[in-house]
Amino acid sequence: EITPLAFVQRVDEPIHPIPLTLRLNKQKVRLGKKLFHDPQLSGDNTISCASCHNLNRGGVDGLPVSVGIGRKKGTMNAPTVFNSAFNFKQFWDGRAESLEEQIDSPIHSDHEMGASGWKEIINKLQQSPDYMKDFKALYEDGITSKNIKDAIAVFERSLITPNARFDKFLQGDKKALNQEEKMGYQRFKAYGCVACHQGVNVGGNMFQGLGVFGNYFEDRGKISPADWGRYNVTKKERDRYVFKVPSLRNIVLTSPYFHDGSVETLAEAIRIMGQYQLGRKLSDEDVDLILRFLIALTGEYEEE
Amino acid sequence: EITPLAFVQRVDEPIHPIPLTLRLNKQKVRLGKKLFHDPQLSGDNTISCASCHNLNRGGVDGLPVSVGIGRKKGTMNAPTVFNSAFNFKQFWDGRAESLEEQIDSPIHSDHEMGASGWKEIINKLQQSPDYMKDFKALYEDGITSKNIKDAIAVFERSLITPNARFDKFLQGDKKALNQEEKMGYQRFKAYGCVACHQGVNVGGNMFQGLGVFGNYFEDRGKISPADWGRYNVTKKERDRYVFKVPSLRNIVLTSPYFHDGSVETLAEAIRIMGQYQLGRKLSDEDVDLILRFLIALTGEYEEE
Ligand SMILES: [Ca+2]
Numbered sequence: 103e104i105t106p107l108a109f110v111q112r113v114d115e116p117i118h119p120i121p122l123t124l125r126l127n128k129q130k131v132r133l134g135k136k137l138f139h140d141p142q143l144s145g146d147n148t149i150s151c152a153s154c155h156n157l158n159r160g161g162v163d164g165l166p167v168s169v170g171i172g173r174k175k176g177t178m179n180a181p182t183v184f185n186s187a188f189n190f191k192q193f194w195d196g197r198a199e200s201l202e203e204q205i206d207s208p209i210h211s212d213h214e215m216g217a218s219g220w221k222e223i224i225n226k227l228q229q230s231p232d233y234m235k236d237f238k239a240l241y242e243d244g245i246t247s248k249n250i251k252d253a254i255a256v257f258e259r260s261l262i263t264p265n266a267r268f269d270k271f272l273q274g275d276k277k278a279l280n281q282e283e284k285m286g287y288q289r290f291k292a293y294g295c296v297a298c299h300q301g302v303n304v305g306g307n308m309f310q311g312l313g314v315f316g317n318y319f320e321d322r323g324k325i326s327p328a329d330w331g332r333y334n335v336t337k338k339e340r341d342r343y344v345f346k347v348p349s350l351r352n353i354v355l356t357s358p359y360f361h362d363g364s365v366e367t368l369a370e371a372i373r374i375m376g377q378y379q380l381g382r383k384l385s386d387e388d389v390d391l392i393l394r395f396l397i398a399l400t401g402e403y404e405e406e
Numbered sequence: 407e408i409t410p411l412a413f414v415q416r417v418d419e420p421i422h423p424i425p426l427t428l429r430l431n432k433q434k435v436r437l438g439k440k441l442f443h444d445p446q447l448s449g450d451n452t453i454s455c456a457s458c459h460n461l462n463r464g465g466v467d468g469l470p471v472s473v474g475i476g477r478k479k480g481t482m483n484a485p486t487v488f489n490s491a492f493n494f495k496q497f498w499d500g501r502a503e504s505l506e507e508q509i510d511s512p513i514h515s516d517h518e519m520g521a522s523g524w525k526e527i528i529n530k531l532q533q534s535p536d537y538m539k540d541f542k543a544l545y546e547d548g549i550t551s552k553n554i555k556d557a558i559a560v561f562e563r564s565l566i567t568p569n570a571r572f573d574k575f576l577q578g579d580k581k582a583l584n585q586e587e588k589m590g591y592q593r594f595k596a597y598g599c600v601a602c603h604q605g606v607n608v609g610g611n612m613f614q615g616l617g618v619f620g621n622y623f624e625d626r627g628k629i630s631p632a633d634w635g636r637y638n639v640t641k642k643e644r645d646r647y648v649f650k651v652p653s654l655r656n657i658v659l660t661s662p663y664f665h666d667g668s669v670e671t672l673a674e675a676i677r678i679m680g681q682y683q684l685g686r687k688l689s690d691e692d693v694d695l696i697l698r699f700l701i702a703l704t705g706e707y708e709e710e
């Protein structure tokens with residue numbers, strides 16, 4: 103029996119569970135998965151999306167900044183592709199409105215996949231009878247850049263991680279968290295982390311400046327255009343150093359942290375957030391409690 | 407097909423739908439319903455809960471302040487019993503933590519039901535073989551004040567009104583609202599009404615002062631202890647004129663408005679909220695749009 107008040111307390115939490123399933127076109131998911139892992143999408147057939155977004159390690163590459171075609175170093179830390187479909191916009195600076203739109207960027211970037219153009223990729227894929235058949239079955243006009251992007255985006259929408267212990271807790275299983283994890287969630291709300299990291303993705307639904315209290319960038323040193331954040335999109339001074347608040351789901355799997363990949367441990371990332379986003383020095387105990395709560399945000403990916 | 411982003415946008419709305427059903431003990435609901443309508447619970451067998459909370463008219467009496475036993479006038483407007491189970495506390499001043507706890511107050515109040523004590527009520531109910539049988543079937547210790555309160559409270563938990571057109575809209579039926587109603591919701595959020603009236607009950611989950619901008623009470627005149635609100639509970643000066651934010655569900659059915667029942671039309675109540683809670687003079691057009699949105703909060707009560 104669940105009382106109305108228990109119901110209210112649950113749905114009015116600032117964080118919401120990931121749904122167990124989403125109805126998606128399974129054939130597109132399968133095709134998108136093949137494309138996501140296919141190095142033919144890169145200029146020299148060496149790099150696939152999965153090179154930087156390894157699904158067996160949290161959807162990231164584990165590097166401070168990504169390394170792409172010809173071992174060229176990028177300028178930013180690769181975010182996970184898991185649950186990215188729940189983010190209101192894509193990229194640290196939010197420059198892509200959709201997953202479809204996002205794809206053009208790595209494909210052409212000369213330090214990521216370095217393909218000279220879609221024509222080149224389409225030519226390669228057309229050599230494969232399997233691809234020809236798969237595309238024809240799903241799209242009237244066969245292999246096109248639009249259809250490639252559609253299939254990859256649908257696959258990415260399948261990359262959701264429900265069943266985190268915290269979600270089970272939200273859904274009423276009070277034993278899904280232990281006492282420390284519950285206290286960690288309480289701290290996360292009480293300190294105000296939740297003002298920015300909230301909703302289904304515990305983030306991913308707003309922009310915020312990095313360094314609300316103190317100057318993160320001066321303290322770190324070596325400021326580059328990659329640090330300008332949303333300013334690069336809008337060219338408005340007030341958007342300088344502003345980033346999409348990242349999702350904290352599966353966060354323990356996606357070290358190193360921040361857009362610059364400068365921080366290795368999650369405890370340190372939490373401490374930095376306390377300092378620069380809230381103007382608070384968190385005690386070791388509180389950092390530890392919040393850490394335990396964040397670990398309980400690790401979900402399960404059910405492959406097709 | 408619902409995309410992850412559409413899912414997020416829906417569950418992250420500041421207002422949440424009322425669930426279609428709650429699992430409740432049906433026998434208790436039936437017994438509680440009988441008790442709720444039974445004037446034997448009052449000192450002179452003339453007044454039942456339903457006298458002031460008429461389920462056929464929105465769960466209220468339609469009067470500025472209630473009239474109880476011996477035609478004695480109360481000091482406050484009777485709130486609806488519909489969806490009161492979703493409120494975080496009961497009464498305008500939040501002095502009861504639960505529905506069970508709430509019941510003692512009207513039972514004994516000399517301007518409501520004026521029973522001298524539970525003993526008297528229990529004696530009356532024990533004359534009825536039906537009540538004797540009903541209670542024995544549900545409670546080992548038969549007719550007691552605790553069990554009477556339990557049955558009434560369970561019945562009250564059944565008084566929920568799902569299926570408001572706005573809830574259907576929240577659940578993805580974009581055609582459930584017309585253009586004006588959608589604009590009204592947009593205004594409701596943009597002006598900031600939603601900062602106080604939010605969650606499942608569009609209210610009922612926090613305390614707020616009446617008169618954030620301007621002095622409502624000085625402007626109205628004749629201040630009485632009934633206006634002191636939460637101060638009466640805590641005796642703290644900062645709680646004077648502070649009230650539980652009322653639910654706006656079915657609000658078009660529960661005129662007159664405010665704790666003092668001083669305002670007859672909903673349009674006027676909206677205007678007053680704009681003035682005293684937000685410091686804004688709302689245009690006639692905006693009042694009308696918000697009014698249309700509020701009307702779409704009218705739900706359906708499905709009697710057992
Ligand atoms: Ca909520």
Ligand SMILES: [Ca+2]
Nearest residue numbers: 356357358359
């Ligand atoms: Ca990272």
Ligand SMILES: [Ca+2]
Nearest residue numbers: 660661662663
């Ligand atoms: Ca009223």
Ligand SMILES: [Mg+2]
Nearest residue numbers: 118417418419
């Ligand atoms: Mg929500």
